[in-house]
Amino acid sequence: MLPQLSIGIFVRSEKIAGSAIELLKGERYALTHIKSAVEFLGFLKQNYHLDCLVFEDNGDLRSLLSKLQERSLFLPAVIFSPQPGEDGWPEVPPSDCFEAAAITAEKRREQSCAFFYHPAEVQLAIGRSSEIAAGIDRAIAQFLKLSTPVPVNDQSARVDATTQLTAQSLLSRQQRRLAEKLRERLGYLGVYYKRNSQIFLRNLSGSEKQKFLEQLKSSYREIVLNYFSQDPAVNNQIDEFVNLAFFADVAVTQIVEIHMELMDEFAKQLKLEGRSEEILLDYRLTLIDAIAHLCEMYRRSIPKEVSQGKM
Template identity: 50%
Template sequence: MPPQLTVCTFVNSEPLAQSLSQILSGDRYIWLAACSESDFFDVIEQHKHQIDCLVLEDDGSLKNVTHRLSEQGTLLPVVILPQESKVISFHATTNQSLPPAQKNNNSSSAQTNPLFHAAEVRLHFSQLPELSGFIDKAIAQFVTLSPVSSLPDLFTTDEIATELSHRSFLLQQQRRLSEKLKERLGYLGVYYKRNPQLFLRHLPPSERQKILENLKSEYRQIVLKYFSQDNTLNQRIDNFVDKSFFADISVSRIVEIHMELMEEFSKQLKLEGRSEDILLDYRLTLIDVIAHLGEMYRRSIPRES
């Protein structure tokens, strides 16, 4: 069977909630329902790394919700239902005859001025019975969503670090969902685009140094936990590689970070009168990280048409 998709819904309309219950109940989906804004953000906080798609009702307060999601750097596939859907039940949409103007309104792609992001999918209430297909479409569009966004001319180091973190989350979600689409839809791959403004070589010296110090600190934690049973290790490596990718860090720079850290450890071991041979084992850490980063760069090359 195809893998289950985890869908989080936030609607205020009871008829619409009942309709979603009929569509999303069953073996195909894991359904997380929220009926208030506070409940919704609690669900997001607990499950944002597992949620595959959001289904939201545009009831007038949605702009505030999507703005808060964007501020948190939580970008996810989304299907947006219009406000008038609150008065339409699932049975009504399957049986009711619609006026010609409504029947011809089949727009389900993102609008010119998207509310959340450029890959959002909007449905007319008459398309609600086809929601499953549009969820797949929203995910397919999301995995090709470019992380590039405009940055202010003047920005601080903290803002750059936040931007890299947000784009790292987007990339992780795209990779995870791409694998699900391969199983469900035969999706063949993703072309990731990056913002050259965030490349290390284009940053002012002070900000460049701050990013490198942050990466070195993260790499230190990876090394210290590499041979432990820490179940967060793979996530740490993914985060490190994603940030390196978006900052266009070269493999040679990663080797420099590794050698600098090994030199620090060597000095500490000498002070403690211990052998430095243990440091040789951490070549495996370097190989692991470089392999992950190399794969990221390989996948970023556009496929020939």
């Protein structure tokens, strides 16, 4: 049986929620309807492997989504917007629904932000709720092409580089997980990773560079300490480390340098304890594993057309 797409529906309106559930029921989707913000945040914390979220634009939506942004939790999203004639929106004939959607989008932009959650979200007028399945497909497709959850503008200028890189890392993990599920369902070929050169390691200020390298070294230390523990969580730790390095365009030589610095620290500690340093030789496997994952990320970042020599 093909894997189902997991959809989280956080819509308070029983009418809208009922319509969405009716339209999406079937073997393709696994649906979860959540009514309260507290329940939603708790559920998402335990079920981050949802494939798409469905929201309703109401007075609390921006506050809720800001909490997800603060936690660097990004997922494909479809957001139902008020119909024309409701909440102060202008009345337009049903035949002008596309024009109404354009008016809605323009008014959103005038309200200081073109999106609620991230640039790849899909906003759908409530009157077009019958298009929810197509909206989900479009939201997932746009999400897989999303290069950064925080666009380069005044908003991102207030976010330090390490926070941006962490968000980028978590975004890429979610994109890769979703792409793998779609590969099983649809034969999807993969994700082309786009990066923001402004947060490359070489382009950071001295203090930002130091802060990021400290975080990278701390992350690698955790991998080394847990590598031979048979704890499955170490695979996630390697993913997080590699993603951080990839989106900061860290060179393989920098990874080797971090590894050698840690080995020197551990060697000094072992010497103080009167123990042999030979055990540290085993951790060459850790370095090889991390470099192999990083090289694979760099390989997959090349668009298929380029890798095949096409322009």
